[in-house]
Amino acid sequence: MKKFNGLSKGFMGVATVACLLFAAGVTGVPYYGSVGTEAVGVAKKANKANKTKKISADKAKRIALGDAKLAEKDVTFVKVELELEDNRLVYDVEFYSGNVEYDYDIDAVSGAIVSADKDIENYVIPAQPSTEAPTKAQASEISVEKAKQIALSHAGVGSARFTKAKIDYENGVKVYEIEFKVGNMEYEYDINVLNGAIVSSSAEIDD
Structure with a gap:
């Protein structure tokens, strides 16, 4: 009977360790004695940081071009800059196509179009610095x-x-x-x- 009790205690110990290791793996937090609210909180903050990761400038350009239904080869970009507007990070994307000027604000986190505007006038595309021969x-x-x-x-x-x-x-x-x-x-x-x-x-x- 004592032998059975010893085996039972050993099995319970192994099961406890396995449960603790599983809990540590789920939260993504190393286990150093107990898996409490502090460890879970750290894991949640890490997950939240990952969710708020910014999109790239190239991604913002593609979103603006997609909304304007234009290909990159058909436009001239004037500006793609990360700015803070109303406590929100946005990409200010400006480009020309023909005589039309497009201006977009793209949410830097979600990629949502915050604002879009286009002007049709007798525009001349601003000259870009170049070492090539004059046109x-x-x-x-x-x-x-x-x-x-x-x-x-x-x-x-x-x-x-x-x-x-x-x-x-x-x-x-x-x-x-x-x-x-x-x-x-x-x-x-x-x-x-x-x-x-x-x-x-x-x-x-x-x-």
Whole structure:
């Protein structure tokens, strides 16, 4: 009878160890004496962290392209950046296709489309830095000196003191932003870089 009791105790010990090892395996937490609420809590936090893992920037691009029903080869990406909006991490995805500009906010965790917008205008895709030879369009761009002359001619003056002459973008159109003064008059012009057209102009008395 004593022998039976010894075997029974041994079997119970093995069963207890096996149960503890199984519990440790289920929670993913190493067993160091007992499997209590603290160990389970650690496991739950680890699982929660895994569930909130961010999607990649490439995944965000594919989601935006899928919604726009466009292939990557047919668009030019301007921006794919991770930003914080209203305490939510989102990918700000912007791209062009033809004369349409697309702007998406993609939830960085779930991949859900937070917002989507597109504008159809006479856009010229912003030039990207390149070491390649100038394209035909770039070669046909007017010079900044030409833009200055167009502005002076429109203002009806022969010479002026220029305070600004730089390339900028106005509603997606590449322009020369020209500013100059003649006496107490201040002039501002936006000149289309491709064809020299005056996009906007203003003149005011400088106090």
